[in-house]
Amino acid sequence: MLEQKLSELISPEAVINFETGAIRASTLDSIINLLPFEMGFCDADDIFRWYSNNPNRVHGRRKEAIGRHVLELHPKVAHHVEKLLNDFHTGKRDEWEFWFPKRSGESGQIYQKFMAVRDENGRYLGCMDVTVNLDLFEGKEGKNTPETIDEFKAVKP
Structure with a gap:
């Protein structure tokens, strides 16, 4: 069933109910694509299942990668990826982070x-990655947030 496209499983107009509220699938997809970072997910069997489709990606992703084993997708660093995933599967670690x-x-x-993505009982569900282009924050200095409502009202779009 996971081999199917999301659009085959859930209508874009379907409402997804979360503990913290509900949102249409199409709206959630649009929100995810606006985020200033990229995301990807591989399931508990280390199969690549999903990625955010941000317009200015730093990491190129291909739709053909969906459904393939993660180690196939990263042959040059497979030994590092395998270590990371083994640590997640065994519970030795729950996160890894890198700057490069x-x-x-x-x-x-x-x-x-x-x-590592785990359910409420600690069962491993998969691995999520987040990638941020740090250049987005370079040169960001000064006051960007109004401190009072009057300052907020004075800001012209």
Whole structure:
């Protein structure tokens, strides 16, 4: 069943009920794609299942990767990925994080965090990764948030 596309399982107009509220699937997808970071998920069998489709990705992702084993997708660093996943499966660790230079020859840094996803009983459900282009925060200085309602009202879009 997980091999099917989300649109085959859930209508974009379907409402997903969470503990903290409800939202349409299409709205949730739009929100995820606006986030200033990228996300991906592989399931408990280490099969790549999903990624956010942000327009300005730092990590290129291909739809063809969905449904493939994670180690197939990262042959050059498979031994590192295997260690990370083994630590998640066994409960030895719940997160790994890295900072590294951009690989495309551009200057800049990337932050990546991998997190074990577990249910309320601690059962391993998979691994989520978050990737942030740290250049987004470079040169951000000064006061960006109004401190009073009057300052807020004075800000012109």
